[in-house]
Amino acid sequence: MSNNENLLSTIKSEWIKFRSVRSSIMGVIVFAVLTIGLGALITFAIRSHWNQNTRIDKLTFDPVSTSLAGILFAQFAVGVIGILVISSEYSSGSIRTTLAAVPNRIRLAASKLIVLMASMFVVCEIVCFIAFLTGQAIFNGVVPTASLGSGQVLRSVILAGVYLTLLTALGFGLGLILRQSAASISVFVSLLLILPILVIFLPQSWQNNFSKFEPSELGRSMMAVTPRAEAFGAWTALLVLLIYVVVVLAAGTTLLQRRDA
Amino acid sequence: MLKIDHLTKHYHDVVAVDDLDFEVKPGVVTGFLGPNGSGKSTTMRVILGLDHPTKGRATINGQNYADLKSPLREVGALLDAKAVHPGRTARNHLRALAASNQIKKSRVDEVLEFAGISSVANKKVGGFSLGMSQRLGIAGALLGDPGVLLFDEPVNGLDPEGIRWIREFFRSLAKEGRTVFVSSHLMSEMAVSADQIIVIGRGRFITQGSVDDLTATAKGTVFVRASDTQKLTALVQTHEGTVQEINDKGLTIGGMTSDQIGEVAFNGGITILELTPQRASLEEVFMDLTADSVEYGSTTLGVAHHE
Numbered sequence: 001m002s003n004n005e006n007l008l009s010t011i012k013s014e015w016i017k018f019r020s021v022r023s024s025i026m027g028v029i030v031f032a033v034l035t036i037g038l039g040a041l042i043t044f045a046i047r048s049h050w051n052q053n054t055r056i057d058k059l060t061f062d063p064v065s066t067s068l069a070g071i072l073f074a075q076f077a078v079g080v081i082g083i084l085v086i087s088s089e090y091s092s093g094s095i096r097t098t099l100a101a102v103p104n105r106i107r108l109a110a111s112k113l114i115v116l117m118a119s120m121f122v123v124c125e126i127v128c129f130i131a132f133l134t135g136q137a138i139f140n141g142v143v144p145t146a147s148l149g150s151g152q153v154l155r156s157v158i159l160a161g162v163y164l165t166l167l168t169a170l171g172f173g174l175g176l177i178l179r180q181s182a183a184s185i186s187v188f189v190s191l192l193l194i195l196p197i198l199v200i201f202l203p204q205s206w207q208n209n210f211s212k213f214e215p216s217e218l219g220r221s222m223m224a225v226t227p228r229a230e231a232f233g234a235w236t237a238l239l240v241l242l243i244y245v246v247v248v249l250a251a252g253t254t255l256l257q258r259r260d261a
Numbered sequence: 262m263l264k265i266d267h268l269t270k271h272y273h274d275v276v277a278v279d280d281l282d283f284e285v286k287p288g289v290v291t292g293f294l295g296p297n298g299s300g301k302s303t304t305m306r307v308i309l310g311l312d313h314p315t316k317g318r319a320t321i322n323g324q325n326y327a328d329l330k331s332p333l334r335e336v337g338a339l340l341d342a343k344a345v346h347p348g349r350t351a352r353n354h355l356r357a358l359a360a361s362n363q364i365k366k367s368r369v370d371e372v373l374e375f376a377g378i379s380s381v382a383n384k385k386v387g388g389f390s391l392g393m394s395q396r397l398g399i400a401g402a403l404l405g406d407p408g409v410l411l412f413d414e415p416v417n418g419l420d421p422e423g424i425r426w427i428r429e430f431f432r433s434l435a436k437e438g439r440t441v442f443v444s445s446h447l448m449s450e451m452a453v454s455a456d457q458i459i460v461i462g463r464g465r466f467i468t469q470g471s472v473d474d475l476t477a478t479a480k481g482t483v484f485v486r487a488s489d490t491q492k493l494t495a496l497v498q499t500h501e502g503t504v505q506e507i508n509d510k511g512l513t514i515g516g517m518t519s520d521q522i523g524e525v526a527f528n529g530g531i532t533i534l535e536l537t538p539q540r541a542s543l544e545e546v547f548m549d550l551t552a553d554s555v556e557y558g559s560t561t562l563g564v565a566h567h568e
Binding site: 005006009010012013014016017020021022023088089092093094095096097099100101102103104258260261 | 272306309310311312313326327329330332333336338340341343344345346347348349350353356357358359360361362363401
């Protein structure tokens with residue numbers, strides 16, 4: 001039996017596991033509702049108050065990021081999905097059953113990651129496109145809209161989905177390291193929410209250097225249609241986030257290899 | 262065949278398993294007996310590659326567990342029946358296991374049927390009783406039709422009917438030529454369900470043998486009813502014997518065989534009314550063997566006994 005065959009069967013097994021628990025399904029639903037629903041709510045509010053905006057506001061208005069604003073909330077849902085894929089195995093003890101069936105721990109981690117990222121990539125892209133199109137439909141006629149015909153706009157929407165997919169991978173990596181749902185979720189939320197608050201206490205010149213490295217800032221840079229001040233460009237931001245994810249996953253997999261289950 | 266090769270496992274400063282070395286042969290049910298905390302579960306976890314040994318190793322048919330290509334086809338194990346994701350149905354749990362080792366989907370229904378849980382196959386495992394979870398664990402262990410089977414405390418949570426079922430099940434697995442390794446802290450359970458017994462205490466090997474071997478090694482006692490109890494007591498004590506118990510029925514004598522007692526009585530002119538060698542129960546043997554190695558022993562409280 002070749003290794004490829006084994007990897008495929010492990011992936012198949014992890015896919016059955018991923019879609020057969022409510023936490024993944026609920027996580028996806030919460031994520032979709034938050035992204036699309038909040039996006040619709042925010043774009044609707046902007047449309048109904050559009051005439052109160054100043055000329056400058058109107059000129060600098062970004063119809064893309066506003067239609068995707070629900071992501072700010074929804075990003076926590078995708079992180080939790082990634083965390084639970086592994087931490088629920090530890091909390092229930094099923095990790096021992098899993099490892100008895102698949103003793104090759106690298107293969108197990110890889111299979112879980114592939115299933116998680118592939119399915120979440122599809123979900124995140126679909127949800128981001130729906131949120132974008134819903135927002136533009138709500139703006140239509142009153143507020144300036146963006147079109148997917150523009151290369152930058154298309155890139156923004158696609159990278160929004162990529163950002164969220166990478167967050168699930170980051171959550172999965174944290175779950176591998178910490179093995180506990182509560183601890184992993186706390187760290188994940190801290191990285192996205194508390195880190196930016198802490199940076200505010202730093203001197204201004206440091207802030208500018210630091211804040212662009214924050215995961216949430218990287219996300220905003222990836223979704224920006226035009227490059228933001230004091231921030232990375234979209235592709236550089238993607239690269240930096242990828243490095244984070246790889247480092248966390250490498251640490252998590254090394255620990256999985258070394259520790260007793 | 263299962264081989265434990267000078268296995269030692271430390272958890273930080275705690276020595277859980279200390280130089281265990283034994284083989285578990287196919288065709289018989291081998292009991293793995295020891296008090297709680299004696300290292301049975303640790304040994305099982307090392308066999309399955311879940312915990313890394315500090316020294317030594319455990320092999321299945323000469324191979325490390327981690328090197329098995331499709332482990333579920335060679336080893337079936339039930340360690341902790343509750344170690345299943347509570348939100349998944351029994352069938353999906355087994356289907357995922359089957360998929361990981363390229364086992365046919367139809368096998369899932371076969372083992373569900375065999376374990377007697379077909380009717381709850383589509384129910385979430387979280388709602389299962391311990392007995393139902395044990396049956397699901399057994400179904401999982403059988404999934405790959407393996408030649409080696411490990412069960413850690415399998416009778417826990419089973420009702421009497423389930424216990425009887427599982428004993429017969431172990432026997433039938435062994436009869437088919439499989440290696441069956443069952444741990445328990447209940448000697449009475451091992452006495453009826455195992456052919457061979459390996460006894461450990463505090464992580465160390467104590468003894469190994471058949472149930473008969475183990476009880477034979479223990480010093481038995483002899484129950485005697487005689488015409489003159491007092492005289493016999495005195496005579497016995499002048500020999501090697503000790504009178505362990507006197508009541509209105511008779512004497513229980515240790516340290517002498519029934520032949521020796523008979524001779525002593527004859528020479529003393531005492532009429533023997535009954536002379537019955539008493540075999541130590543496996544339970545007594547076990548208590549004897551592990552008396553020094555109980556991790557969490559209880560001491561007698563200072564309560565007056567009324568006898």
